[in-house]
């Protein structure tokens with residue numbers, strides 16, 4: 331452990347530990363990131379719409395000796411997002427790190443999807459980032475800070491699933507990241523994106539299993555599709571987030587960092 335995030339306050343949206351049935355050790359990206367930030371000294375405000383999932387995260391952080399405030403909020407509700415950010419500032423007197431992790435896959439192309447499903451994907455995956463930034467940035471202007479947006483390798487590559495609403499909304503996250511990175515660079519706010527590749531999280535069991543048949547087939551296929559022979563873990567994503575949140579990344583701004591074992595470099 332280090333004190334890389336000592337005295338910082340981090341808010342993590344989508345910090346819950348999903349209750350979806352998944353193998354032991356298979357944890358959500360937001361959970362792993364919240365736990366990692368706390369382990370490195372941050373006071374963590376964990377936000378999720380799922381109260382039970384959130385309780386699991388708070389418990390893990392507190393049991394390890396960390397500091398966590400849990401806030402139930404839905405990122406599609408602007409007033410709830412604003413209230414969560416106010417709660418962070420009220421609780422700890424400052425805000426330094428904003429981690430936007432909420433995302434859902436919406437399977438199907440234009441023929442299968444309704445316009446409402448298309449809009450829902452954008453609302454959850456990218457407008458949620460806009461909402462968090464809208465209310466968080468005013469608190470970052472004095473001291474600077476780090477914003478990390480969890481995008482996806484699917485924002486720049488075909489990853490084997492027919493989910494253009496997901497890919498297009500995550501591509502919008504990348505461009506929102508770049509725009510804000512440049513807009514606020516001279517105010518000491520860094521904005522970066524993480525592009526996870528094939529990561530072994532509960533989401534894939536819940537939302538993608540049907541695409542592969544049973545869960546074990548899915549797992550084997552996803553492991554085999556990775557250049558490393560295995561999917562990444564939520565801890566791989568969390569460690570990238572820790573780096574981007576820390577002062578070691580002080581001159582890194584506006585990047586879209588793949589965490590994918592090299593999958594982005596593969597043709598075919």
Ligand SMILES: NC(=O)c1ccc[n+]([C@@H]2O[C@H](COP(=O)([O-])OP(=O)(O)OC[C@H]3O[C@@H](n4cnc5c(N)ncnc54)[C@H](O)[C@@H]3O)[C@@H](O)[C@H]2O)c1
Nearest residue numbers: 344346348358359379404405431432433482526529531533
């Ligand atoms: N798992 C992968 O292979 C993979 C790959 C690329 C990108 N990602 C991205 O990583 C992020 C996290 O994915 P994960 O696999 O850990 O998912 P997950 O479903 O395990 O965790 C997501 C968390 O977000 C919460 N959430 C969902 N909708 C919400 C809302 N409207 N308001 C508040 N909270 C909400 C859920 O309750 C859950 O706790 C997503 O943005 C996803 O697109 C995942």
